[in-house]
Amino acid sequence: xxxxxxxxxxxxxxxxxxxxxxxxxxxxxxxxxxxxxxxxxxxxxxxxxxxxxxxxxxxxxxxxxxxxxxxxxxxxxxxx
Amino acid sequence: xxxxxxxxxxxxxxxxxxxxxxxxxxxxxxxxxxxxxxxxxxxxxxxxxxxxxxxxxxxxxxxxxxxxxxxxxxxxxxxx
Amino acid sequence: xxxxxxxxxxxxxxxxxxxxxxxxxxxxxxxxxxxxxxxxxxxxxxxxxxxxxxxxxxxxxxxxxxxxxxxxxxxxxxxxxxxxxxxxxxxxxxxxxxxxxxxxxxxxxxxxxxxxxxxxxxxxxxxxxxxxxxxxxxxxxxxxxxxxxxxxxxxxxxxxxxxxxxxxxxxxxxxxxxxxxxxxxxxxxxxxxxxxxxxxxxxxxxxx
Amino acid sequence: xxxxxxxxxxxxxxxxxxxxxxxxxxxxxxxxxxxxxxxxxxxxxxxxxxxxxxxxxxxxxxxxxxxxxxxxxxxxxxxxxxxxxxxxxxxxxxxxxxxxxxxxxxxxxxxxxxxxxxxxxxxxxxxxxxxxxxxxxxxxxxxxxxxxxxxxxxxxxxxxxxxxxxxxxxxxxxxxxxxxxxxxxxxxxxxxxxxxxxxxxxxxxxxx
Numbered sequence: 001x002x003x004x005x006x007x008x009x010x011x012x013x014x015x016x017x018x019x020x021x022x023x024x025x026x027x028x029x030x031x032x033x034x035x036x037x038x039x040x041x042x043x044x045x046x047x048x049x050x051x052x053x054x055x056x057x058x059x060x061x062x063x064x065x066x067x068x069x070x071x072x073x074x075x076x077x078x079x080x
Numbered sequence: 081x082x083x084x085x086x087x088x089x090x091x092x093x094x095x096x097x098x099x100x101x102x103x104x105x106x107x108x109x110x111x112x113x114x115x116x117x118x119x120x121x122x123x124x125x126x127x128x129x130x131x132x133x134x135x136x137x138x139x140x141x142x143x144x145x146x147x148x149x150x151x152x153x154x155x156x157x158x159x160x
Numbered sequence: 161x162x163x164x165x166x167x168x169x170x171x172x173x174x175x176x177x178x179x180x181x182x183x184x185x186x187x188x189x190x191x192x193x194x195x196x197x198x199x200x201x202x203x204x205x206x207x208x209x210x211x212x213x214x215x216x217x218x219x220x221x222x223x224x225x226x227x228x229x230x231x232x233x234x235x236x237x238x239x240x241x242x243x244x245x246x247x248x249x250x251x252x253x254x255x256x257x258x259x260x261x262x263x264x265x266x267x268x269x270x271x272x273x274x275x276x277x278x279x280x281x282x283x284x285x286x287x288x289x290x291x292x293x294x295x296x297x298x299x300x301x302x303x304x305x306x307x308x309x310x311x312x313x314x315x316x317x318x319x320x321x322x323x324x325x326x327x328x329x330x331x332x333x334x335x336x337x338x339x340x341x342x343x344x345x346x347x348x349x350x351x352x353x354x355x356x357x358x359x360x361x362x363x364x365x366x367x368x
Numbered sequence: 369x370x371x372x373x374x375x376x377x378x379x380x381x382x383x384x385x386x387x388x389x390x391x392x393x394x395x396x397x398x399x400x401x402x403x404x405x406x407x408x409x410x411x412x413x414x415x416x417x418x419x420x421x422x423x424x425x426x427x428x429x430x431x432x433x434x435x436x437x438x439x440x441x442x443x444x445x446x447x448x449x450x451x452x453x454x455x456x457x458x459x460x461x462x463x464x465x466x467x468x469x470x471x472x473x474x475x476x477x478x479x480x481x482x483x484x485x486x487x488x489x490x491x492x493x494x495x496x497x498x499x500x501x502x503x504x505x506x507x508x509x510x511x512x513x514x515x516x517x518x519x520x521x522x523x524x525x526x527x528x529x530x531x532x533x534x535x536x537x538x539x540x541x542x543x544x545x546x547x548x549x550x551x552x553x554x555x556x557x558x559x560x561x562x563x564x565x566x567x568x569x570x571x572x573x574x575x576x
Contacts, residue, residue: 045425047432048411050411050421052410052425052430054430079422093218095218123222125217125222125223127224130203130213132202132213134217134222159217319550320562323550324538324566325566325573328539332532333532336528342527342531343527343528344501348528358529358532358533361529361533362533362573364573366569
């Protein structure tokens, strides 16, 4: 393989560690994120211990999502 | 199979639940039971959660073994 | 309590129940198939059989002893099944046909057994299984192969070449059947037609 | 911090590293082989690759997405390997020989792959693997079989009969080799001699 590095911009992928553990949590998130403008795609990895929330957005920033979840009683922080 | 029941006497098999969990415990038991007259055969199931001690003896009774282990700092009771 | 009642209870409590022994063995295999040797414990087994752990330890020295005895017994049972109606003096084709019938029936009548054998293969208990199996099976099969070679029905070849031609196709079909699908997920159910069509190709391959 | 340094850091942090992607895939297969799909997690994988969990989630939506992509990629890789030097217009024997060579080399060069395939077979990811594999492999092999039938080199038979004669013996030998022992625990190492002796019997079975 001759090309080792491809430059790509991943700023539109926001990643969070949450405590959304159940399918009920996922449904609640569904209704929250549907109402939120700017969310192009999202998914929640229920099989992961960090319950990773992954959001594709070209307009929103991390703080905005963290606030949204916190306001609805969920823990949510940047995934490192 | 025409014979369903065979009468056998198993009074010579004594069974105990212990807290002998390690090979070190097993070695200590080895030295204790070697000195104890009347023990024909014995083994300790380290893979079992009850750490079952199984003793073949035609002369000793349960109390005798329980006392021996207790006196050496081990828990030991009849396996049910 | 009068002495007769006492004796009666004594006998009830201390009889070896062969039905129960079979149950223990059956449940042990089921449990090992379900959760592997690592997940298998005397405690779980006792619960599954509705007997006390102590009863298990009456018959088996420990977990290892129980598994070894089961492996040996299965080795014997497999050898006996494989030799049913097997005539060491039969022609190569007739003898191999009986081998296919017996192996096929054994696998079909013991749906858990192939998983259990796979587990045995990759365990330390394989040796005890094979020892018992071989002791009962090998003399007859050796005589049969010897006869087929003497009569010039087949060529001399290594055991692995022979086995992979003579039996790998049979076990592949059984596996497809057990999984309910063959190559690429196509639904599959074995039939006499498929079994014996495959057998004919095997015989064509091996017979001079 | 001046703007150039900032841009520099930005590029370093956000480049897609193809070597690292290969590492992730390799480690993922190793981890799945070792502890099964149940024991596999994004967290463990990130640790094994010395990268952050976030980096994994940049490229893969979730655990499922990662496994599906790996299954698809392996399906493609297997199809490509199996079709190397494979001429759909070749004679039946020559074509089957190339199939044996390619499958044998693929299995030998990828020691973990047979375990991984077994795991895929019994998982929900099997469909994605097979879809990709079939899309790339089937047109060529169908043309080859069609030609062999047209030329009257082999008889028409069901896919399962064909596969169990044509390939089950090969995979049996590879399995013996991988386990280091054959029937009854006899030490075994595959050789060209054994491989091609078995192949000759297979061809004898299938050719008219």
